[in-house]
Amino acid sequence: MQHRGIGYVASFEQFHPTDMLRWSQQAEQAGFEAVAASDHFHPWTPEQGHSAFVWSWMGALGASTSLRFGTAVTPPGWRYHPAILAQAAATIEAMYPGRFFLGLGAGEALNEHIVGEYWPEAGVRSARLWEAIEIMNKLLTGKVTKHSGKYFNLESAKIYTRPETPPPLYVATAGPLNAGKTGQYTDGMMLVGAADEKLRGLIEKFEEGARKAGKDPADMPKILLIKISLAATEEAAGEQALREWPNGGMPFPKGDIRNPEDFREMAKLVRPENFKNRVTMTPDLDKHVELIQHYVDLGFDEVYVHNVGRNQEEFIERYGKEVIPHIKWKA
DSSP states (O other): OOOOEEEEEEOTTTSOHHHHHHHHHHHHHHTOOEEEEOOOSSOSSGGGOOOOOHHHHHHHHHHHOOOEEEEEEEOBTTTBOHHHHHHHHHHHHHHSTTOEEEEEOOOOHHHHGGGOOOOOOHHHHHHHHHHHHHHHHHHTTTSOEEEEOSSOEEEEEOOOSOOSSOOOEEEEOOSHHHHHHHHHHSSEEEEEOOOHHHHHHHHHHHHHHHHHTTOOGGGSOEEEEEEEOOOSSHHHHHHHHHHHOGGGGOOSOOTTOOOHHHHHHHHTTOOGGGGTTTSBOOSOHHHHHHHHHHHHHHTOSEEEEEEOSSOHHHHHHHHHHHTGGGOOOOO
């Protein structure tokens, strides 16, 4: 089933899970359609201050709302063996049928180095991701599964508690090769805001991969995550982004940096202009409508919005009244 709508991003690096549960309930009342929750072991900087276990929280979210929800994103194969992730995803979907999605990614050293394994180059991280997805897809069929691969082994494993339909697996990708594989081997694609030319290219590769596997890409979700800093003025929005989300202004790959303290030191070099095209900073909500509508017209089915500020209740209320009702979705 294809879904369309605006989603709320629950930022586990920044907030206590009890607060995010309340805000998610408010988001549902305001007209948000779904929640995407980050899956971190560490925050980006110590000042962000949180990093709760998202899987415990999602059980509470499912019980206290009617929203669709999932992770954005979970890396398989480091903190979580793919068999455990498949079991966790099957359980959530069995409890809340049709409401859960598992967003997957290659991971970052910030969270994954904690288990003490060698942290490899990006190509190896990608290869591990796809082998993990192969294992998970096998397990979610309910069959006894064995696997002897380059990175993972599985001996006679079977998931007994399963939903009638496996939960969809989505992959967050930023390159054309993985975009094609995402279309071929998974159920949907997650992207972050970028230049139109790059987004169009990734969608094109995703659709090529889907058709290669005999799937109709029109039936496969294309999801975009965007970041905003909502404040009374552009200057205040910039100061807020610098204070609360400096990692969003770091224009370089962050996958190899291990500790929040290192991000704290790099944050000292970030300036408001570094957030250009990365975090939308305007108090004019008409411009927010224009931005989201542009992405919808570009072909995205769902847009998840992360307000990096602490003013979550204000953001939810104002988006519910001044943004969400004005987005026009394709039939």
